[in-house]
Amino acid sequence: MQPLRIALAQLAPRLGVLDDNLAVHREALAAARAGGAGLVVFPELGLTGYQLQDLAAEVAMRADDPRLIGLAADAAGMSAIVSFVEEAADHRLFISAALLEDGAVSFIHRKLFLPTYGLFDERRFFAAGDRLRTVESRLGVRLGIAVCEDFWHLAVPETLALDGAQILINVSSSPGRDLAAIHEVGLGTAASWRNLMRTYAQLTTSFVVFCNRVGMDETISFWGGSEVIGPSGEALFTAPMFEEGLHFVDIQVGDVRRERIGLPLLRDERPELHLRELRRILAERTEMAIDQASEAPDRRPGEDRAPDGEKDGR
Amino acid sequence: MSAGEGSGGAPSTAGAGPMFDLPPELAIDAGVARRVMVGFIRNQLRQAGFNRGLLGLSGGIDSALVAFLTAEAVGPESLLCVLMPYRTSSPESVDHARLVVDQLGCASDMVDISQIVDGYFGREGDVGAGGADAFAANPLRRGNFMARARMCVLYDRSVQWGGLVVGTGNKTESLIGYSTLFGDSACAFNPIGDLYKSQVRQVAAAMGVPEEIIRKAPSADLWPGQTDEAEAGFSYPELDRLLFWMIDKRRTDEELLAMGFPEAMIARVKRLVAVSEFKRQVPPVAKLGPRTTGVDYLYPRRRPGSAR
Numbered sequence: 001m002q003p004l005r006i007a008l009a010q011l012a013p014r015l016g017v018l019d020d021n022l023a024v025h026r027e028a029l030a031a032a033r034a035g036g037a038g039l040v041v042f043p044e045l046g047l048t049g050y051q052l053q054d055l056a057a058e059v060a061m062r063a064d065d066p067r068l069i070g071l072a073a074d075a076a077g078m079s080a081i082v083s084f085v086e087e088a089a090d091h092r093l094f095i096s097a098a099l100l101e102d103g104a105v106s107f108i109h110r111k112l113f114l115p116t117y118g119l120f121d122e123r124r125f126f127a128a129g130d131r132l133r134t135v136e137s138r139l140g141v142r143l144g145i146a147v148c149e150d151f152w153h154l155a156v157p158e159t160l161a162l163d164g165a166q167i168l169i170n171v172s173s174s175p176g177r178d179l180a181a182i183h184e185v186g187l188g189t190a191a192s193w194r195n196l197m198r199t200y201a202q203l204t205t206s207f208v209v210f211c212n213r214v215g216m217d218e219t220i221s222f223w224g225g226s227e228v229i230g231p232s233g234e235a236l237f238t239a240p241m242f243e244e245g246l247h248f249v250d251i252q253v254g255d256v257r258r259e260r261i262g263l264p265l266l267r268d269e270r271p272e273l274h275l276r277e278l279r280r281i282l283a284e285r286t287e288m289a290i291d292q293a294s295e296a297p298d299r300r301p302g303e304d305r306a307p308d309g310e311k312d313g314r
Numbered sequence: 315m316s317a318g319e320g321s322g323g324a325p326s327t328a329g330a331g332p333m334f335d336l337p338p339e340l341a342i343d344a345g346v347a348r349r350v351m352v353g354f355i356r357n358q359l360r361q362a363g364f365n366r367g368l369l370g371l372s373g374g375i376d377s378a379l380v381a382f383l384t385a386e387a388v389g390p391e392s393l394l395c396v397l398m399p400y401r402t403s404s405p406e407s408v409d410h411a412r413l414v415v416d417q418l419g420c421a422s423d424m425v426d427i428s429q430i431v432d433g434y435f436g437r438e439g440d441v442g443a444g445g446a447d448a449f450a451a452n453p454l455r456r457g458n459f460m461a462r463a464r465m466c467v468l469y470d471r472s473v474q475w476g477g478l479v480v481g482t483g484n485k486t487e488s489l490i491g492y493s494t495l496f497g498d499s500a501c502a503f504n505p506i507g508d509l510y511k512s513q514v515r516q517v518a519a520a521m522g523v524p525e526e527i528i529r530k531a532p533s534a535d536l537w538p539g540q541t542d543e544a545e546a547g548f549s550y551p552e553l554d555r556l557l558f559w560m561i562d563k564r565r566t567d568e569e570l571l572a573m574g575f576p577e578a579m580i581a582r583v584k585r586l587v588a589v590s591e592f593k594r595q596v597p598p599v600a601k602l603g604p605r606t607t608g609v610d611y612l613y614p615r616r617r618p619g620s621a622r
Contacts, residue, residue, distance in 0.1 A: 186343025
């Protein structure tokens with residue numbers, strides 16, 4: 001069977017300079033095509049840069065923006081995942097990753113988890129997505145697409161695998177921090193991510209593709225280190241840290257089958273058990289009946305119970 | 315790891331014991347740190363539309379390290395080191411600064427600030443612009459004035475040189491407020507402001523900063539014989555460790571005590587950090603209009619159109 005050639009575009013986007021970043025994407029697509037790639041993956045907000053703050057609204061594009069469609073035309077014959085600030089019809093702004101196939105935007109994943117702690121302030125500027133779906137690509141393989149922080153929540157890779165994904169793809173703008181000699185690669189962030197990728201690949205018996213940007217926005221530097229992990233949890237490729245580059249990795253999609261036959265973890269998953277217990281947990285948290293609780297809007301732990309005596313006072 | 319990147323102090327080429335004490339929890343991968351800082355300098359300059367940098371080279375380790383980093387980022391020909399001694403400055407400081415300039419092969423410039431400072435405070439027999447009282451000014455006032463005089467010189471030279479002022483303050487001195495507001499802390503950007511002194515030493519050793527500069531007792535050199543550690547009352551490795559656990563690792567006072575830090579030191583350092591908060595932030599602006607800088611007008615410093 002013909003291997004699938006993945007091109008990882010480990011780029012350094014220019015903050016807020018959409019036109020330049022579009023040009024860089026077009027060049028990378030051309031180089032990927034010349035290199036025989038079937039799937040090209042770009043990092044989170046590769047078209048806009050990450051630390052946008054109030055610039056987010058100024059670089060936002062609708063999903064049918066001609067610039068995006070133009071990029072899809074440039075990707076024709078391949079599958080490409082690009083990421084940008086998406087403005088919805090109701091003017092919410094999302095951090096989105098779009099799958100471009102056959103000259104069109106065939107699928108969009110909106111980032112589900114917006115870190116707003118430590119050095120992150122995403123919730124201030126963006127809306128969170130609320131759909132998690134896999135997509136059948138023209139490559140004959142099902143893709144599960146997620147953006148950066150989405151992979152710091154176990155349910156995301158698990159749900160994508162249960163929904164049929166054979167390749168989990170995470171596009172990131174992960175800022176490097178926690179510089180300490182005790183970490184295997186000198187950077188706490190990189191060490192954590194590497195653990196996650198290998199664990200997800202092994203537990204979901206899927207390929208994991210991680211494309212992380214490089215370069216700097218303001219004070220933060222992005223560490224790159226993009227990877228492809230095989231369904232046994234073994235790293236097939238690791239890009240250098242901090243360096244721009246277009247990296248080609250060949251994978252045998254058939255490895256997923258072999259791994260799942262030999263190690264049928266996904267077969268043995270118990271989603272109905274999980275769902276039942278989740279319903280119970282949700283009901284207990286909200287102190288509502290199970291049916292109501294599962295339909296109640298999201299509540300956060302700690303916010304679900306008014307202090308005694310306040311219930312009637314409001 | 316190469317020599318000097320390990321924990322527990324750096325080996326010395328002279329064989330006279332380790333160049334400095336490095337608490338193991340503060341040990342960083344000097345190669346990664348260097349790479350990030352060099353990229354940061356390059357990026358900050360480029361985004362502002364500059365390709366040259368300048369800095370005040372004191373002869374101490376902080377500015378020596380920043381000179382090395384800047385030379386690596388933009389090339390020594392694009393770095394100007396300005397030596398700004400006062401007449402009572404230690405001659406050794408100038409010698410050490412010259413070592414750095416010679417090793418890097420960068421441009422340098424010497425501006426003796428004695429006339430500026432004495433012009434204000436006066437000299438024996440001459441009343442300065444600051445009036446007769448100024449002559450009796452204490453070392454703190456004089457030290458602050460010198461730091462700000464150097465800032466004025468640097469910013470003037472920055473126009474002539476066509477470059478940006480690169481900051482040289484480290485994380486330890488920033489956290490305890492051991493700096494002069496709008497003086498030595500004034501800069502366009504600072505590559506080493508998130509490195510503790512012990513980590514500055516580690517990276518400096520890895521980059522080949524001259525050993526005599528790494529070994530000597532740190533000093534603001536604002537008056538003869540002054541050293542940071544004598545003024546503060548604790549050593550840098552001790553202080554760095556405490557700050558690391560207190561700030562970076564969020565340990566409570568009880569936990570710090572249990573780790574063996576003296577109670578008086580914890581109390582004193584906490585106070586130093588709290589009272590110097592104002593030095594680490596831009597001055598607050600009273601909120602009046604619909605959109606206010608730093609409050610609800612939040613743009614990256616560097617964005618399309620921001621380069622000169």
